[in-house]
Amino acid sequence: MGGEGRPGTRGHLRLGLLLVLLLAAPAVQPSQGFLRSAGPRRNSLKIVGSIIFPVKVYVKLDHNSPRILCVTNHLRNSELIDPIFRWNGPGGYLSSENSSVQISPTGTLILRHFKSHLSGVYNCTLHYKLTATQPDKKLLLKYVIYAYSDPQYYYELTVRYHAAPCNSFHNISFEKALIQILNKLVAELSCEVILIKSECHHVKMQRGGLQNEMFFTFSVTCLDREEDNRLCQQSACDASHRLNKAKYLIERFFKQEVEVRKKTAEPLPEIYYIEGTLQMVWIDRCYPGYGMNALRHPGCPECCVICSPGSYNPSNGIHCLHCDKSLKYGATKC
Secondary structure, eight states: OTTTHHHHHHHHHHHHHHHHHHHHSOOOOOOOOOOOOOOSOOTTOEEEEOSSSOEEEEEETTSOOOEEEEEETTTTTSOOEEEEEEEEETTEEOOTTSTTEEEOTTOOEEEOSOOGGGOEEEEEEEEEESSTTSOOEEEEEEEEEEEEEOOOOEEEEEEEEEOSOTTOHHHHHHHHHHHHHHHHHHGGGTEEEEEEEEEEEEEEETTTEEEEEEEEEEEEEEOOOOTTOTTOOGGGGOHHHHHHHHHHHHHHHHHHHHHHHHHOOSOOOSSEEOTTOOEEEEEOOOOTTEEOOTTTOTTSTTSEEEOOTTEEOOSSOSSOEEOTTOOSTTOSOO
16 A cells, blocks of 8 residues: 555556647547537528418527518419508517517518527418409418427546545546546537546456456536637537537547557556546437427427427426426426
8 A cells, every 4th residue: 555656646647648648739630420500490591381281480599580471382472462460479469569579561570589488379360462352361370489499418428447446545636637637638629528427346357356447427518609709610619510529539538548558668557547448428408398309390300399288398308208287388397
């Protein structure tokens, strides 16, 4: 036990050496991984109604809706005489006097700074004539407008290290150094590494008897960057792009740790990475009251869409669960 300090010190020096190598190495583009986009809807999009079925519209939380037209595709290019447009939403009659509602003289609706509670069924009634001599025609168009958000995606990183005795302070010191190094690797990407769980166990080896091992679980997430941030250039601003690059840097770190250890003639330090134990798994999560369902929402398959009446999501899961008692949009309990 008296010599514990030297192996632990060598372990820290080894980590320090790797950090210097990684920070000095030229930037390398990561291999193509999964890239996630925001929803497919943009504010410039124009959506027309249908007399056959309700039209689904997806609006990103705190953003403006697409332009929702109070006409069908057939009437869109027709001359309408004396048209009268009337919009109703979940809360009743809609008017441009409300700061969150914008209705043009031609009946186009834009919902501004959309919030969860605005989700629901919207109706537009159109009275019009095709010729001055014809009687009025009436058309009722129905839209179902859903709030959505991007998934809360992150990587879950698990890794194992040969450790000092489980009650040794060297393990705690090493854990702090490892977290610090991983965070420095991804700092320029506006990403962060957070320790979820750290455990030390005695592991029986087939030929090596008992040895001490540390089991680490981390989350790797990337913070949002504003679109007008000067550091953002096209996809470089996208959180999923930066997350995949962070994954690449972390994988390279552990690969180089093995390579450095194999090239040195020194005996193994007391604490060292066990080759082949690194695993990084992509995790999707939605906010409570939201879920992903490509079959129900083919127009927004990778979005976390607000749960419809008859379903709910109580926690940061990924699906809205069935519940007959749920009568509102965005339910978090049944």
